[in-house]
Amino acid sequence: xxxxxxxxxxxxxxxxxxxxxxxxxxxxxxxxxxxxxxxxxxxxxxxxxxxxxxxxxxxxxxxxxxxxxxxxxxxxxxxxxxxxxxxxxxxxxxxxxxxxxxxxxxxxxxxxxxxxxxxxxxxxxxxxxxxxxxxxxxxxxxxxxxxxxxxxxxxxxxxxxxxxxxxxxxxxxxxxxxxxxxxxxxxxxxxxxxxxxxxxxxxxxxxxxxxxxxxxxxxxxxxxxxxxxxxxxxxxxxxxxxxxxxxxxxxxxxxxxxxxxxxxxxxxxxxxxxxxxxxxxxxxxxxxxxxxxxxxxxxxxxxxxxxxxxxxxxxxxxxxxxxxxxxxxxxxxxx
Amino acid sequence: xxxxxxxxxxxxxxxxxxxxxxxxxxxxxxxxxxxxxxxxxxxxxxxxxxxxxxxxxxxxxxxxxxxxxxxxxxxxxxxxxxxxxxxxxxxxxxxxxxxxxxxxxxxxxxxxxxxxxxxxxxxxxxxxxxxxxxxxxxxxxxxxxxxxxxxxxxxxxxxxxxxxxxxxxxxxxxxxxxxxxxxxxxxxxxxxxxxxxxxxxxxxxxxxxxxxxxxxxxxxxxxxxxxxxxxxxxxxxxxxxxxxxxxxxxxxxxxxxxxxxxxx
Amino acid sequence: xxxxxxxxxxxxxxxxxxxxxxxxxxxxxxxxxxxxxxxxxxxxxxxxxxxxxxxxxxxxxxxxxxxxxxxxxxxxxxxxxxxxxxxxxxxxxxxxxxxxxxxxxxxxxxxxxxxxxxxxxxxxxxxxxxxxxxxxxxxxxxxxxxxxxxxxxxxxxxxxxxxxxxxxxxxxxxxxxxxxxxxxxxxxxxxxxxxxxxxxxxxxxxxxxxxxxxxxxxxxxxxxxxxxxxxxxxxxxxxxxxxxxxxxxxxxxxxxxxxxx
Numbered sequence: 043x044x045x046x047x048x049x050x051x052x053x054x055x056x057x058x059x060x061x062x063x064x065x066x067x068x069x070x071x072x073x074x075x076x077x078x079x080x081x082x083x084x085x086x087x088x089x090x091x092x093x094x095x096x097x098x099x100x101x102x103x104x105x106x107x108x109x110x111x112x113x114x115x116x117x118x119x120x121x122x123x124x125x126x127x128x129x130x131x132x133x134x135x136x137x138x139x140x141x142x143x144x145x146x147x148x149x150x151x152x153x154x155x156x157x158x159x160x161x162x163x164x165x166x167x168x169x170x171x172x173x174x175x176x177x178x179x180x181x182x183x184x185x186x187x188x189x190x191x192x193x194x195x196x197x198x199x200x201x202x203x204x205x206x207x208x209x210x211x212x213x214x215x216x217x218x219x220x221x222x223x224x225x226x227x228x229x230x231x232x233x234x235x236x237x238x239x240x241x242x243x244x245x246x247x248x249x250x251x252x253x254x255x256x257x258x259x260x261x262x263x264x265x266x267x268x269x270x271x272x273x274x275x276x277x278x279x280x281x282x283x284x285x286x287x288x289x290x291x292x293x294x295x296x297x298x299x300x301x302x303x304x305x306x307x308x309x310x311x312x313x314x315x316x317x318x319x320x321x322x323x324x325x326x327x328x329x330x331x332x333x334x335x336x337x338x339x340x341x342x343x344x345x346x347x348x349x350x351x352x353x354x355x356x357x358x359x360x361x362x363x364x365x366x367x368x369x370x371x372x373x374x375x376x377x
Numbered sequence: 378x379x380x381x382x383x384x385x386x387x388x389x390x391x392x393x394x395x396x397x398x399x400x401x402x403x404x405x406x407x408x409x410x411x412x413x414x415x416x417x418x419x420x421x422x423x424x425x426x427x428x429x430x431x432x433x434x435x436x437x438x439x440x441x442x443x444x445x446x447x448x449x450x451x452x453x454x455x456x457x458x459x460x461x462x463x464x465x466x467x468x469x470x471x472x473x474x475x476x477x478x479x480x481x482x483x484x485x486x487x488x489x490x491x492x493x494x495x496x497x498x499x500x501x502x503x504x505x506x507x508x509x510x511x512x513x514x515x516x517x518x519x520x521x522x523x524x525x526x527x528x529x530x531x532x533x534x535x536x537x538x539x540x541x542x543x544x545x546x547x548x549x550x551x552x553x554x555x556x557x558x559x560x561x562x563x564x565x566x567x568x569x570x571x572x573x574x575x576x577x578x579x580x581x582x583x584x585x586x587x588x589x590x591x592x593x594x595x596x597x598x599x600x601x602x603x604x605x606x607x608x609x610x611x612x613x614x615x616x617x618x619x620x621x622x623x624x625x626x627x628x629x630x631x632x633x634x635x636x637x638x639x640x641x
Numbered sequence: 642x643x644x645x646x647x648x649x650x651x652x653x654x655x656x657x658x659x660x661x662x663x664x665x666x667x668x669x670x671x672x673x674x675x676x677x678x679x680x681x682x683x684x685x686x687x688x689x690x691x692x693x694x695x696x697x698x699x700x701x702x703x704x705x706x707x708x709x710x711x712x713x714x715x716x717x718x719x720x721x722x723x724x725x726x727x728x729x730x731x732x733x734x735x736x737x738x739x740x741x742x743x744x745x746x747x748x749x750x751x752x753x754x755x756x757x758x759x760x761x762x763x764x765x766x767x768x769x770x771x772x773x774x775x776x777x778x779x780x781x782x783x784x785x786x787x788x789x790x791x792x793x794x795x796x797x798x799x800x801x802x803x804x805x806x807x808x809x810x811x812x813x814x815x816x817x818x819x820x821x822x823x824x825x826x827x828x829x830x831x832x833x834x835x836x837x838x839x840x841x842x843x844x845x846x847x848x849x850x851x852x853x854x855x856x857x858x859x860x861x862x863x864x865x866x867x868x869x870x871x872x873x874x875x876x877x878x879x880x881x882x883x884x885x886x887x888x889x890x891x892x893x894x895x896x897x898x899x900x901x902x
Contacts, residue, residue, distance in 0.1 A: 078703050118742075118898060119898060133898075136744070141744045143742070144742075147738070157658070157659055164655075165648070165652070168648050170743075409827065416694070416833065417833050417837060421695055475740045555676065556676060557675070559676050563683060567684075568686075568688075
């Protein structure tokens with residue numbers, strides 16, 4: 043048995059919610075009898091993560107990703123099941139565990155708004171008992187990686203959203219944790235900042251070997267950072283494995299985009315090569331079964347000859363793949 | 378205008394229903410101060426053989442109960458909310474509607490007073506019984522109380538709003554209102570019935586507007602002043618109401634101009 | 642323990658730096674505090690223009706009591722009230738999680754986090770009023786002085802316990818501003834000795850909302866009106882209150898973290 047950093051077994055979290063319908067009659071009724079319902083936020087998931095991995099948790103809203111992350115970081119007690127992170131039971135919140143982990147939440151700030159980030163770092167140094175030398179080294183490395191030189195001495199409330207996120211990252215990592223839980227870290231940021239954050243996370247993982255679990259809505263986050271992805275839907279684990287294989291298993295087709303000269307696309311009869319997804323002016327997009335894609339491509343090139351201006355063969359966009367995963371209700375497929 | 382008020386009233390009543398608990402808590406808050414000072418004056422009276430000036434323990438009880446009732450009927454807090462609204466930029470939509478923002482405040486105020494009246498009356502009834510409070514009220518006093526308390530409420534309302542409009546110019550309305558509140562504390566009849574304030578303070582209390590908000594209606598209700606004096610005091614109330622009404626007009630207009638100039 | 646003291650000092654100094662930037666605010670706050678305390682002293686003087694003794698308390702003793710009132714209220718507003726306000730905001734915004742995941746006592750991080758330094762003025766002026774009051778009384782002995790310090794510490798402890806219990810309700814009700822308003826109202830009653838109040842109020846101010854006790858007892862000690870057993874009872878009562886309030890807070894915390902299934 044390898045010593046995994048994160049080891050989760052049949053983790054389950056059920057919330058009890060009171061339901062009430064609209065209207066006066068229902069309100070009155072609810073005074074007398076409360077209608078309770080059990081919601082299975084997380085319905086028994088199992089997985090392991092090795093040191094240094096960067097794993098992405100994908101799933102629609104309410105899938106259970108944040109609940110899972112909260113259990114692993116120690117904020118929630120599970121209803122059933124076991125988990126261990128770095129050998130600790132997270133929800134015991136032992137100081138030794140908290141010393142070595144960090145949780146970063148995309149739209150929530152842990153920094154004090156009115157004071158410069160540098161002052162908050164000092165407080166964190168004291169809280170985490172970071173020796174001076176290590177503290178200075180950590181701060182300077184994070185400042186360099188995140189380009190914070192101008193930002194750390196300004197009050198946090200004067201920073202833009204993107205700048206604030208960078209500083210939050212630094213605050214979350216100043217104590218050099220071995221495990222980092224990132225909950226929607228790029229939410230609300232503009233595209234260039236998202237790219238910069240992704241680059242930072244990848245570089246941080248490379249330099250420190252910290253294990254990173256991140257949840258995100260944005261496929262680009264996952265594609266850029268995670269070799270391995272865990273797909274959660276309705277509290278169940280649907281897929282756990284390499285991102286690359288996800289497309290292969292979940293969406294066993296390829297997208298062929300053929301660009302034709304002189305707008306002949308509209309008249310071309312390409313139904314025999316595959317399912318026509320769309321056609322406009324110069325371009326036709328076909329969906330073709332993965333196994334036969336090479337053969338069909340070759341035939342297209344051959345048959346169209348010099349009417350063909352350009353052709354490309356690609357995996358379906360990852361959003362489409364994920365979409366299919368969620369709508370197909372498939373059972374667990376693990377790598 | 379009547380129809381507008383009726384609509385505002387209904388809306389205000391609905392939201393008041395949501396804040397029932399809050400209203401009652403606020404009311405309890407109000408009662409505590411007069412009770413504190415009543416207890417203090419009772420202690421003073423007891424140390425002096427039961428009488429201080431024209432007041433014995435039962436008179437003090439009567440006075441402070443009247444004062445609490447007047448506080449309830451006269452109190453307006455909307456000024457505090459106003460500063461918040463200006464700061465948060467919530468005033469702008471209201472300025473764009475064809476209804477002066479102050480009307481919302483009037484209605485809210487009236488609704489709150491109506492809804493908290495009964496709980497208050499119950500609490501006060503308990504105090505009346507505990508202290509065997511004495512009231513020297515005559516029907517004439519009661520008749521005079523009505524205009525007096527209305528004038529007191531108007532004065533409190535207008536002066537409160539004059540204070541609030543300073544929010545158009547400064548973010549430190551809190552400092553200004555603290556000074557005003559302390560004025561009320563000393564001169565409005567809270568720490569002592571106006572008649573018991575030492576010489577110079579008593580003179581000041583008759584010159585400044587504070588006493589005309591609370592102390593005067595309270596004494597009229599209790600029957601602590603004779604009818605001619607009461608009429609004189611009501612005249613004083615009317616004077617201050619007029620002063621603050623015009624002050625409010627002026628200040629509001631200037632304030633809105635300032636607000637729009639700066640960029641709402 | 643030393644770490645917690647260092648952290649407290651950090652919290653304090655950062656806040657001082659921040660507030661010093663707003664000099665006008667500081668001056669205005671100081672002026673306000675002076676006005677408030679002077680008018681409160683004035684109110685007492687008005688009462689004492691008609692008597693020399695109020696329920697056994699001379700003018701000097703009453704001034705001492707008023708000074709204690711502002712010391713205790715000032716302490717509450719210096720660190721307790723701002724921290725608890727921040728705590729309620731954290732619960733509302735969901736940012737409490739960060740405090741829970743630090744390797745330091747969550748209760749410390751939440752309840753002693755935020756200073757409002759201008760309230761030192763209230764405490765300072767309260768001290769001056771005490772000194773003025775003491776000046777009108779026969780001199781104070783060492784044992785009274787020590788007892789005063791102990792009683793004052795208990796007063797701070799009782800206020801802490803009270804606010805802790807009140808704000809624990811934020812775990813379930815989220816918006817407890819109204820209850821805080823009730824706290825301020827009851828606190829106001831502390832300006833007079835708790836024994837002048839009618840039965841039900843006196844009992845409340847000595848038990849459920851121990852403000853009366855917190856303020857009156859230190860004043861009693863330093864004016865030589867309390868015996869050793871009374872002081873000991875106060876200390877025991879404070880420790881009990883503190884434990885109960887802390888326990889209650891942890892119950893709230895566990896329920897917030899979904900521990901109770």
